[in-house]
Amino acid sequence: MELFDVHFQKRGLIFDPRTKLFTMLTIVIFVVGGYGTVPDMLVFFLEILPILLLLTVGKFKKAFLYSIIYGTAQASMLWGIAFLPETVRYIVTLFAVFIIRISPGMIMGAYIFSSTTVSEFMAAMQKMHVPNQISIPLSVMFRFFPTVMEEFESINHAMAMRDIRFGGKNAMKIIEYKLVPLMICSVKIGNELSAAALTRGLNANAKRTNICEIGFHVQDIFLFLIMLVPYAAVIFTKLGVLS
Amino acid sequence: MKDTENKLTGKDLMYIGIYGAIYYVIVFIVAMLGMIPIMYPMLAVICPIVGGIPFMLFLTKVKKFGMIWILSVLMGLMMLISGMGWYALAMSAITGLVSELIYKSGNYQSAKSAVITNGTFSLWVWANLLQLFINRTEFLSSRESKVGAEYVEKLNALTPDWICPVLLGICFVSGIVGGLIGKAMLSKHFKKAGIV
Secondary structure (H helix, E strand, O other): OOOOOOOOOOOOOOOOHHHHHHHHHHHHHHHHOOOOOOOHHHHHHHHHHHHHHHHHOOOHHHHHHHHHHHHHHHHHHHHHHHHOOHHHHHHHHHHHHHHHHHHHHHHHHHHHHHHOOHHHHHHHHHHOOOOHHHHHHHHHHHHHHHHHHHHHHHHHHHHHOOOOOOOOOOHHHHHHHHHHHHHHHHHHHHHHHHHHHHHOOOOOOOOOOOOOOOOOOHHHHHHHHHHHHHHHHHHHHHHOOOO | OHHHHHOOOHHHHHHHHHHHHHHHHHHHHHHHHHHOHHHHHHHHHHHHHHHHHHHHHHHOOOOOOOHHHHHHHHHHHHHHHOOOOOHHHHHHHHHHHHHHHHHHHOOOOOHHHHHHHHHHHOHHHHHHHHOOOOOHHHHHHHOHHHHOHHHHHHHHHHOOOOHHHHHHHHHHHHHHHHHHHHHHHHHHHHHHHOOO
């Protein structure tokens, strides 16, 4: 699992986190949610947009992997099913439809997580006037994810020796032998983390500042305008201009 | 005095974040199984059951109004950011409040209401599956020209609409089972470790 990263070597094309969120919302509504009757070409564009975005930040390996998964699903939907025997065809279509619908959102999620820093995201939350009650736990969560994953990895290594893993002899013990220790040590680390954060004034009733500068640039406006097209298409269809 | 007692402090918000991270990671690990399309609807069973353990642990820290609700909204937000759809966010805002009220009715300490709370809290998992059912006809009909109309019909027959509310019920029941398991785990492990 990859979540917000802090260390970037090459950043590539930088979008404002708010633009990314808006793009995500559009994809989630029109592709994953399948809302409205938007022209096929537009939906197709929204489906491959996340892969293009991954390319802009130089995540070529990921983009390649996702385009193979998505491309296989799309190709089997378009051409493959005609050649398959009846029963296999249904299963393949079921899989393909599932992947075509679900994967664009996931790829967009992968893009957001691999191209945004925690600070940037928090700055965006602040600019969007998200209340502290939401934004503080969220930032703690993002800070804490890598720690939990790290602990999980270590526990995994230890438990692999006792053959407690998926497909191992003692697979049923996973919950008790992996998740419980994970929770116990995460809670302990979390207590220390919360003490550290309190000494740095998390409790203070002051407006928090952020060193990250975010803002809308040319590329943001460009992407925003493109993302408005599907909404416009829906409105125009409702008005009867497009049919 | 009473006012400040009931207000969420920075420490409470930290707890939400920490337990939220633990909860999310554990549910995420389990949800990897959903990458297999057939397993996807099964997540409505597995996630609430396994998620029950960290959630029951979280409930031991909840003493003020709002903590469960915020955690619920956070889960919905995470679903939106990671591209699982916006239904989870809409759903979690409501079920979070309901869970909050249920746990509040037990004065934030009743074990029975804690178990039911896990049932209602877990419903956001089901909301992720909603998108497979809503607007499905539109989605398939846009591809009808390519795959043929009777084809779409047969596909619909494979996953009929009534499965959706049934899954909701299953999700709730699994949440309660998860809550019971979590409760058992609490007394078996976490009390021993001195965390609860």
